[in-house]
Amino acid sequence: MLLQQFVNGLSLGAVYAVFAVGFTLVFGVLNVLNLSQGAVFMWGAYVGLEVMRTLHLPLAAAMAVALLAAGLLGVLSEWIVFRPLQRRGAHRWMGMVGSLALARILIGAAQEVFGTQVVRYPDGAVIGAAVDLWGVRVQGLQVVALAVALVLVLALGALLRLTNFGRVIRTVAFSETVARLVGAPVGRVRVATFFVSGALAGGAGVLWSLLFQSVSPFMGETVLLKGLTVLILGGLGNVAGALAGGLLLGLVEVGSVVAVGAGYRDAVGFGLVLLILLTRPTGLFSSREAKRA
């Protein structure tokens, strides 16, 4: 029973982690909070769904198209919100307000295009298989979600740590001025960061709608709030922290359903955030935030 909840919590946490890693990446590199991520998550879920339903492509292809489309939406937020604001040297609140406005546009557009009813992925998309491991029922879908999450996050880690482009991204994260001085293509790095972050949000959207079998224009708001929770748990801008924080949040939420009932599930994450901020004002796994402040 306990092990079963552990598996459920882990697969839920994996989806949170994918979303939060994209969220925290933009924060870490560019020091802005992109509140349109929840809407990008929702669009990723819809694009994946439409690709499967109308083009009858397999799940992997739908996932790829959703990643691409959501990545482009991420780039859109850079082009029409963050780049103009940064050029002007606007206050960071403006970025939050502007990206929230963009989220509103995207949610309205989704209602117009896809309707407001809750829809679900076609039956063929759901991996029905399940295995019993030491008395624990593990659904194929949960394994896929966890595996995809790990692959996406590890690929990002490899990009950041091992490639030349990753070094450039980390230079921009250290200081945009320094990056410009050493001749790094800051504009391209920004666009790439927003693309990767949007793609991760879209990927999380597909995984989420497979796990919970529901897609609606309003699905982004809850996840945005969860993403903010994980952002704090892991420390703002900390990619590894976001992975750990996401898994932790998934486990704690599932655990709380068992312990105190489903009604308080969404409060537990935020209660945890309050507790952690009171004891560690820059998050659970933070190290560099102290330097920045």
Next chain:
Amino acid sequence: MIDLYYAYENVIDLCLLNAVLAFACLLLLGVNLLSLATGGLMALGAYLSIWLTMQKGWSFGPALLAATLLGSLAAAGLGALVLRLRGDYFAMATLAFTEVVRILTLNWDSVTGGALGVFGIPKLTETWQLAALLLLVVYLVWAIRNSAIGDRMRAVAEDELAVTASGHDVARLKRALFTASGAIAGLGGALAAHLNMFVAPGDFGFLRSMDAVLAPVLGGVWNLFGAAIGAAILTLLPELLRFSAQWREILIGAVTLLAVLFLPTGVASLPRRLLRGAHPGRIA
């Protein structure tokens, strides 16, 4: 004129109420605090006042007073815990407070009616009360801005460290401002609850808090009427765009985005800018 008032009474009330809440956030924005606690504090005031008027037989005045007190006490307590957090961490901690309150109200059925909400709340809030409150709040903000406290607030917004280093108690200033804004939010919540005859936990969540902050940012933080103009725009726009729910969202988003992009010092700066013919990009 009278006909006009009756036709649009509800919209006018909402405009006034949202303007009051916007000023509560404006006080905090003045010292670089972006608070998302508005929704949670409003919920406390709203549910306390409903409980008092509907179940305890209190009259409206004392219930409002109790809601104001609860709002300020809750803000003082929350402030003592979270005001030392910086920047985005403060915003997130206040958001966490709002969400925790929302979920507690969702689950405390006997007082809050759970997810279904409370029906049949007596409509006790009058337009003149909201208007008087708005005038009072505007006067307070004006008086604070033109006092020594206002100078200190501007200095904190510029460079908090320098103000602390020169021996001013910045923490106390922030606590006082946060408590004051909590009192306004608690009172605003009580007035909001007795305006619509119906209240549900979803009324006081993330979006409510965000709208309250959005209004002054949209209208202009350093203009006294910026917050009121921002609140009026955010309240009227949805009413004007009633013809289609989807296009309403798209257009509100678009208008907000355009204002953020092209009016860096807020909508309130528009008339002056038009008169001067200044280039939008110059004032940053």
